[in-house]
Amino acid sequence: MKEPSLFGRCPYVTAQKVLAGKWSLYLMHLLADGPVRFNELQRRMPEEMTHTTLSRQLKALEASGLIVRTEYRQIPPRVEYRLSEVGEQFRSVLSALEDWGNDYIAYLNRDSKE
Incomplete structure (x- = not known):
């Protein structure tokens, strides 16, 4: 018997599915300061990010x-992307992730010096 999907019922599974794209969190971070044009997003992404991959990730978000x-x-033509109303609610999560990420980077640096 197949187990029912937890998407839409469990907050962790739902968040993980919605943010499953490799660049989702980083794109949300880039859009947190306001609307950004597609080409500007592409310039701010790592070199390995292709136009197609960025477009696909933005469509998923x-x-x-x-x-x-x-x-x-x-x-x-000009296209801009911005956080939606529900996306704006994600700012506090981005802030907490930034704090944790900085703490973890410090841990990695401290661990590599020992």
Whole structure:
């Protein structure tokens, strides 16, 4: 018998599924300061990030309701991404992750010196 999905019932499984993309957290961090254009996001991503991968990741975050894509009909075309209302609620999580990440980096540096 197949076990029922915990998505939408368990907060940990739900968060993990929504943020499953390799670059989800970093993109949420980049968008936390306000709207960012696609090309600017691409410039701020690591070198190995392709246009296709970035586009796919942004579409997944948009489909999850965490970000909003705004297309401006002008020449040349302009597209901006920003956190949605529910994405804005993620700021405190980003802050906590930053604190923990910095503590862990300090731990790694301390551990490598011993």
